[in-house]
């Protein structure tokens with residue numbers, strides 16, 4: 001049978017890996033897919049560099065629209081990134097009747113509803129395994145492997161850059177700014193790392209996972225997003241002393257008590273004994289808890305040329321196997337049938353339920369602790385653990401660290417405002433959320 005013809009838009013980090021792996025493993029891939037898969041046309045702004053990568057194996061053009069217009073191309077792979085030209089090209093490819101593979105989490109988290117609707121109308125597939133956690137097949141797990149379950153929650157380390165920075169901060173006791181510079185020097189963080197360190201990239205991925213886990217539309221604009229820029233080595237150290245590590249987690253949780261979904265990205269204390277707490281460096285890991293399966297964990301490289309290409313090519317194989325199937329018999333884009341997506345609301349952050357870590361810089365005098373614990377008790381917030389260090393010599397102030405049991409965030413915010421107003425609380429209170437992930 002004639003090979004499936006693929007057109008590649010953008011041959012940078014992921015595109016070049018896709019080209020290399022597809023070539024290297026072509027025979028194995030053909031045996032799995034049932035026919036060959038060949039990249040026969042590549043568009044990239046840098047035509048010269050693209051030619052160096054593909055040699056004579058594919059036609060190289062500067063204009064991505066020439067790939068979309070080529071009637072011989074069956075699948076368009078978008079590896080340009082961003083929500084600008086990439087959105088236009090994906091929609092144009094769909095309109096031209098091409099199946100699409102993309103690694104572009106930003107695009108799908110923001111414009112997924114429009115893109116999936118357009119694809120359905122045209123009867124084509126949009127596959128995006130590489131968009132969440134790179135080489136880890138978490139989309140496949142959520143869309144197919146776990147379909148028996150009511151998913152309770154998904155929690156993941158889904159940004160390698162920030163996990164690398166947090167690992168370095170913990171190992172070396174260094175503050176965020178110092179480690180970020182080092183990460184940029186080593187090539188772990190981009191020159192403009194905003195999306196990574198502010199949690200936006202993780203929120204894009206968490207948004208996609210929330211849709212797949214709970215059968216809701218993608219709603220990036222409803223996600224609560226906090227990055228790691230304000231995190232200090234002091235809190236990482238105290239957390240460690242209390243048996244926790246701090247990770248930037250993307251969390252999506254079903255809340256049956258209030259008929260809503262929590263969708264949030266923020267630094268989180270996780271018990272050190274959990275496997276996910278021990279995911280170090282630029283590695284990714286995602287935990288999914290289902291009512292039938294219990295807790296599952298997926299671990300691997302969340303970025304990089306060939307790890308991400310592995311996911312792109314898995315999508316190419318899926319499309320090759322399925323493209324002749326009746327569109328109604330294919331796996332739905334968001335795991336649930338499109339007319340079965342529910343409008344379950346994403347909860348505002350004030351309604352989220354978690355435990356908290358608090359660090360208060362207080363005057364070392366009598367009654368201070370009593371005033372703080374009274375405010376927590378009046379807010380119905382129960383203390384789980386409490387740590388107070390002796391004042392350093394010559395200082396008449398110290399840190400009080402409190403771990404609470406689960407509480408509603410709105411209640412905690414009100415209590416924090418009252419504690420902050422105490423004259424004996426000498427600096428802004430640090431509050432971080434804590435999850436047991438059991």
Ligand code: NDP
Pocket residue numbers: 009010011012013014015043044045046062063064078079080081082085103104105106130131134302303304305308
């Ligand atoms: P790169 O920047 O390395 O590659 C993008 C390529 O697209 C570049 O070669 C760029 O050319 C080219 N390009 C830009 N605009 C156009 C255009 N209009 N027409 C044709 N080509 C164009 O990005 P990555 O490979 O790192 O990322 C690609 C996608 O994969 C993104 O959505 C990213 O979020 C996602 N992703 C990336 C991962 C990674 O590890 N890198 C992991 C998971 C997902 P030029 O350089 O000349 O601008």
Ligand code: HSE
Pocket residue numbers: 133134158159160161162196201302303304
């Ligand atoms: N910037 C992302 C990360 C790349 O650091 O994980 C993969 O999406």
